[in-house]
Amino acid sequence: MNQTLSLLVENKSGVLARIAGLFSARGYNIESLSVAKTDDPTLSHITMVVDLEPRIVEHLLKLLDKMIDVISVANLSGGKMVERELVLLKVRVDPAQRMEILKEAELFRARVIDVGSDSYIFEATGDTEKIEAFIDLFRKYTIEEVARTGAVAMSRGLTSPHRVTATGRSK
Amino acid sequence: MSMKGARIFVECLLRENVEVIFGIPGGVVLSIYDELYDAPIKHVLMRHEQAAAHAADGYARASGKVGVCLATSGPGATNLVTGIVTAHMDSVPLVVFTGNVPTHLIGNDAFQEADIVGITRPCTKHNYLVRRTEDLPRVIKEAFYIASTGRPGPVLVDMPKDLLLSEAEFSYPETVSLRGYRPVVEADRRQIEAAARALMEAKRPVVYAGGGVITSGASAELLEVAELAEIPVTTTLMGIGGFPTVHRLSLGMLGMHGTWYANTAISHADLLFAIGVRFDDRVTGKLEEFAAEAKKIHVEIDPSEINKNVPVDLPILGDAKAVLQQLKPYLIEMRAKMPPEWHDERRAWITQIERWKREHPLCYDDDEEVIKPQRLIEEISRATRGDAIISVDVGQHQMWAAQFYRFKRPRTWLSSSGLGTMGFGFPAAIGAQMARPDQLVVAIVGDGGFQMTMQELATVAEHRLPVKVVIVNNAYLGMVRQWQQIFFNGRYSAVDLSLSPDFARLAEAFGIVGYRVTRPAALADTIEEAFSIPGPVVLDVHVAPEENVYPMVPPGASIKEMIEGQYKSPKTFQLT
Numbered sequence A: 001m002n003q004t005l006s007l008l009v010e011n012k013s014g015v016l017a018r019i020a021g022l023f024s025a026r027g028y029n030i031e032s033l034s035v036a037k038t039d040d041p042t043l044s045h046i047t048m049v050v051d052l053e054p055r056i057v058e059h060l061l062k063l064l065d066k067m068i069d070v071i072s073v074a075n076l077s078g079g080k081m082v083e084r085e086l087v088l089l090k091v092r093v094d095p096a097q098r099m100e101i102l103k104e105a106e107l108f109r110a111r112v113i114d115v116g117s118d119s120y121i122f123e124a125t126g127d128t129e130k131i132e133a134f135i136d137l138f139r140k141y142t143i144e145e146v147a148r149t150g151a152v153a154m155s156r157g158l159t160s161p162h163r164v165t166a167t168g169r170s171k
Numbered sequence B: 001m002s003m004k005g006a007r008i009f010v011e012c013l014l015r016e017n018v019e020v021i022f023g024i025p026g027g028v029v030l031s032i033y034d035e036l037y038d039a040p041i042k043h044v045l046m047r048h049e050q051a052a053a054h055a056a057d058g059y060a061r062a063s064g065k066v067g068v069c070l071a072t073s074g075p076g077a078t079n080l081v082t083g084i085v086t087a088h089m090d091s092v093p094l095v096v097f098t099g100n101v102p103t104h105l106i107g108n109d110a111f112q113e114a115d116i117v118g119i120t121r122p123c124t125k126h127n128y129l130v131r132r133t134e135d136l137p138r139v140i141k142e143a144f145y146i147a148s149t150g151r152p153g154p155v156l157v158d159m160p161k162d163l164l165l166s167e168a169e170f171s172y173p174e175t176v177s178l179r180g181y182r183p184v185v186e187a188d189r190r191q192i193e194a195a196a197r198a199l200m201e202a203k204r205p206v207v208y209a210g211g212g213v214i215t216s217g218a219s220a221e222l223l224e225v226a227e228l229a230e231i232p233v234t235t236t237l238m239g240i241g242g243f244p245t246v247h248r249l250s251l252g253m254l255g256m257h258g259t260w261y262a263n264t265a266i267s268h269a270d271l272l273f274a275i276g277v278r279f280d281d282r283v284t285g286k287l288e289e290f291a292a293e294a295k296k297i298h299v300e301i302d303p304s305e306i307n308k309n310v311p312v313d314l315p316i317l318g319d320a321k322a323v324l325q326q327l328k329p330y331l332i333e334m335r336a337k338m339p340p341e342w343h344d345e346r347r348a349w350i351t352q353i354e355r356w357k358r359e360h361p362l363c364y365d366d367d368e369e370v371i372k373p374q375r376l377i378e379e380i381s382r383a384t385r386g387d388a389i390i391s392v393d394v395g396q397h398q399m400w401a402a403q404f405y406r407f408k409r410p411r412t413w414l415s416s417s418g419l420g421t422m423g424f425g426f427p428a429a430i431g432a433q434m435a436r437p438d439q440l441v442v443a444i445v446g447d448g449g450f451q452m453t454m455q456e457l458a459t460v461a462e463h464r465l466p467v468k469v470v471i472v473n474n475a476y477l478g479m480v481r482q483w484q485q486i487f488f489n490g491r492y493s494a495v496d497l498s499l500s501p502d503f504a505r506l507a508e509a510f511g512i513v514g515y516r517v518t519r520p521a522a523l524a525d526t527i528e529e530a531f532s533i534p535g536p537v538v539l540d541v542h543v544a545p546e547e548n549v550y551p552m553v554p555p556g557a558s559i560k561e562m563i564e565g566q567y568k569s570p571k572t573f574q575l576t
């Protein structure tokens, strides 16, 4: 079962390698991973989706939490959260199909962000399910390229698992 | 004040009260060695970097302080890796320094370049590639702090050459600020009280104590708590020395080569008080059957160890010593209120255990013609009155030393327990001797493992370190031979060491006194004589080649299923 993990980490070199190494050393795959700095440029937020047994995830979270450069960890699955992903999809278009393709994209509120002589690039956002449905929709045409950000997620309301003070996290 | 990086490095070590570092120089650390030339820090030149890491490790285990080693880039750094993993597996505080090629060449396959930070990422508690000279003081301060706090471990600091040559302002930070690291945990009072009640109310409690007891300096508290609550204590291989071998509540070691009575007590226990342990597979055997009848309390400083292998009923996150200290007042209060039946029940449990000790003692068939390895350990124990620091290698001799030496105090047993690194025992003894110059340090090693780091004879000769090396020479990779005998129909494949050198003469080639002992009659006197020599000594003791270590829990079996030795006229290990 997919589980969405949220990590607040130091924004510096080696941190991602350390985190990824924890998974690779055990032969576990990371389904998706998204990393970027936060409002505080010294901190990065990581959203990670893994498909592992809850017992294993619980242990891995403790190991992640132990890392010096990891400030705070949480398993968002099970709680109330919002999850979004962005996809860029490049599709080949024949002149005859242009209108039809645009209409279909409309259904997903996808935006055209590049128009080529025989291609479109769409941008769509949504939860993972919606993104997959969006991609599926275009399978009947010729998909040239798909690039997904992977999920980014947050817990709902003011109950953030990552409240950071100058000296560390406070729970 | 502005100074060169290499000078800053030395200043930082002085601020951390580093007395000794173990290392080998090379191109990128020449500037450091130039500073060490007249710095008030002792540098011990080892003959292999693996041994430098093990020596720093032995220093740390014997003293409780942080061990420090230093190597050059590339091969110097990679040679350290076995020693780093060894320390990591046993939670030993090390700060490991490596030089690296100049910053602008990193990633260039430069001469003697190795990505040591990448290589050691999974086997250090933390590691650093220092990017600027001015970062050195902060990084070194953090490295010592991280290595020595919480659950200790090795920290590696990789320093590119240019950083050591360029100048920066030096000031050593007073404090460390790491927002992602909070090693101090305060145990929950209610859990402590619940644990105290469980300890007193249990009918058949057993304490299962490990390396955490040694690390936190909790052995005095452990003894107090065990006596207060009248609970027998078994230790892991890492926990040896944490509870005296000879004590009415002592069960000795548990696990694969643990005592019959320790494993049996665990299997009958209704309460397991696990402290500073990690339920290692060599201890538990088949997990589902380990202490299956017992409610489990787990005192542990590292949250990731709790519920890792075995689900526990009452986890207590905290430092072993602090938790035991907090337990004590509850136990005193509760004990005073216990009815007479409580004392009867406890007496019944301890009497049962005493019966098991009598019926299934550690034992062996002694021999007048050939030296039995167990007898050798007993003689060493007698000669040193249990006061020596015993540094062992890995194999049968390690298990016999664990079983037959009478330990009295913590930090007198040094053993690569988690990784099981052959070649550890001798260089670790060198580190221990540097930490404890006035104490007798005995390296008990196998004829196989000794050959992995015996080049360090040159180091002890150079420094006249009075380490006593006892080679338990069975002319085999004995532990492997034992498994081949039991599990592979006696097909001895690649275990014959009968063409090893004459170790006594080899020692002499290094300028070290060497003895060769083959007769049981000469054993006690030779040990006595050798141990009274003020300098280093090598004692090559030829023992019965096909002796096996028993009891033995076959791999994957329940610890109830021990293979016991078959002896004609067993000499038993006296626990009084």
Ligand SMILES: Cc1ncc(C[n+]2csc(CCOP(=O)(O)OP(=O)(O)O)c2C)c(N)n1
Residues within 6 Å of the ligand: B393, B394, B395, B396, B397, B398, B420, B421, B422, B423, B445, B446, B447, B448, B449, B450, B472, B474, B476, B477, B478, B479, B480
């Ligand atoms: C570096 C390393 N290589 C291989 C092993 C596997 N191993 C475990 S015990 C052992 C035999 C050790 O022989 P020796 O040092 O003579 O000790 P003995 O068992 O005979 O007492 C071997 C090869 C190991 N533990 N470490």
Ligand SMILES: [Mg+2]
Residues within 6 Å of the ligand: B395, B446, B447, B448, B472, B473, B474, B475, B476, B477, B478
């Ligand atoms: Mg041997």
